[in-house]
Amino acid sequence: MQTKSHNFLDIRGVVKTYRNPRGQDLVVLDGIDLTVGETEYVSIVGHSGCGKSTLLKLVAGLEQPTEGSLTLEGKPIRKPGAERMMVFQQYSLLPWLTVRDNIQLAVDEVLKTKSRQERRQITEEHIRLVHLEAAADKYPDQISGGMKQRVGIARALAIRPKLLLMDEPFGALDALTRRRLQEEVLGIWETHRQAVIMITHDVDEAVYMSDRIVLMSNGPKARIAEILNVNLPRPRPSRHDLREMKTYHELRNHALDFLERSYKS
Template structure:
């Protein structure tokens, strides 16, 4: 299937993340199942990109390949011009289910990541890094609580602090706020934007929430349905930063962009 997006070989060196002709297929008893077909995407350094599409369109599969957890069946993914072959501290992933070790405290979950990436740093320096990132996400008072003692929003803060503590170049987010209530979700969206601006990270994030994508992203990448899903359209978000939610909701252009995403998901590619 021909995709709408092709990369200019003369421009590829200017991009932070490059996904070039990537497909992913799995063997099954009934033959080969193609999850993703011919994905082309360029992400600039410091850009915030949201992926949106129906369940089963391969969004998480794509993120797992960018993280290095799985390899493409064909095509190549590169970061800073170097092929992605395996996970690395330059890319950290935050999952919807937090992925915290339940027998460790918030502090210890973050410390474990810091120690694994920076084994040669002194214990005092590692403690300082952990404390700084707990403060960054507002969890200093909850440092010695285990995940079972934390709310969903607090667990996600720990997961974000753990990812940031190793100073990645890229933050990969797999629908991180999907399980949270509306108020906590909005608080963490604002906190994520503040962290993104401060640390100048590149962010690639899955969401099923159209309003979340329009509020957070520089570009919204819309995926067609699977099997053999590909990029169907890319929407540039023109709103200046920093953004205020109340101002966006008063802007007629916001509803025009929202209607474009709704039309793509529910008219052009509705189940």
Template sequence: MTRLNRSLREEQKASFMNDFLVVENVSKTYSKANGEQLVVLKDINFSVGSEEYISVIGHSGCGKSTLVRIVAGLERQSAGFLTLDGKEIRKPGAERMMVFQGYSLLPWLTVRENIHLAVDEVFKKASRAEKNSIVEEHLTMVKLTHAGDKYPDELSGGMKQRVGLARALATRPKMLLLDEPFGALDALTRPNLQQQVIDIWENHRQAVIMITHDVEEAVFMSDRVIMMTNGPSATIGKIMDIPLPRPRDRHQLQDCAQYFELRKEALNFLEDYQ
């Protein structure tokens, strides 16, 4: 390694040390039944600030969900390392909570009980009154106090996803991981819930990584957008800054030329990999 390369490497590591989440040289390989190795992700490098909202976009099969599962600790990388707040990520932890596209609610529990389940698991030493207070606070946050005693099959898709969000936020994680959180919602519910999520984040800032196929969603909600190349051996093709001022309102952005330029840039990237 040349002195220049060593210097660049040292500068990169120094920069990483100032970031909240660090993903460095991460790759993921699976062994196929015939013995061949399938490289899903290769040499993934990025970092996330402690109050930064990041989206990851790319075509199906580019390893987006695999990447966020590795950050969550639900899968182990084949190479590279990840740290959160200076500590290596080796397994799942309450400081990283994930919201899936599927609602993952227990149908025999009420909305309130579903949230309580997570709170009871994370805050084992808290009193019952303290736990109840946390649950009610987060029901209010997602505007579901009126539905606290309903069961999941009595809720709309958007309401179910808000329960999932409240359950994740109620554990007070350092990082929120969203895997296609709006993918199962109808065209009317989706933008409303996007706005609600970004409003909640504005008032309770934390690190967020969101996986999405929706370019408009990524540009509207994010500080930066990570764009993945196609798989196999998918990697980061480009990271796009989103300098749109906050707080953001979807209706106001309809008259913003910069928003449409950013949207076009992301779409052009994806079209190059069709």
């Protein structure tokens, strides 16, 4: 897919080292180079311990690299910012606030220059976007896991970030809910294009949703082993039609073979 910019997000020579309890340095990421276009959907796939979440935290500004640089639109990433929003697997909702109020809180905090009426309209728009109108006045403990994740996604999208970061956003959901939410998120992204980086262990999910798939080598000292271009039509065909495509099977099998080889190594 053609993007408006090839250096929207620029990750260059990133190394991340942690010190273990014995005072020894542990290199988690060892020389990461990656660019992401401003409307590109990129998935990061690899075994546990390969530094996927660490890389996402670096992009989010939650941590700083030991070496190398990360820039967004040419500006160094040094701390969290509203232009980069994360969606976590663990929902992260405030239990004493309703669905509407969880979203409204983020909108009020970030979009302070807009009028109160405009902020309320944005909240209601995003409640509709994720089909939560009937649950808008319920509390987190009154809704399902899939609904909670919808709230998290709506909250992230409502503040109009330039880059959406998702750390296994569907990992805690049952298979049917997971598939439905994948389709909803992809539909929203098709309508409101933005850069997305998603971590997943699910190869089918990565192929279905992404423009490119980043395959990570095993940690420690994890690197980008390979990047797959997902040359499938957008909007995506039905899953049935997708499974009939030779390209889909080639991409899926290539990624699965990589994971199997790296697991044995």
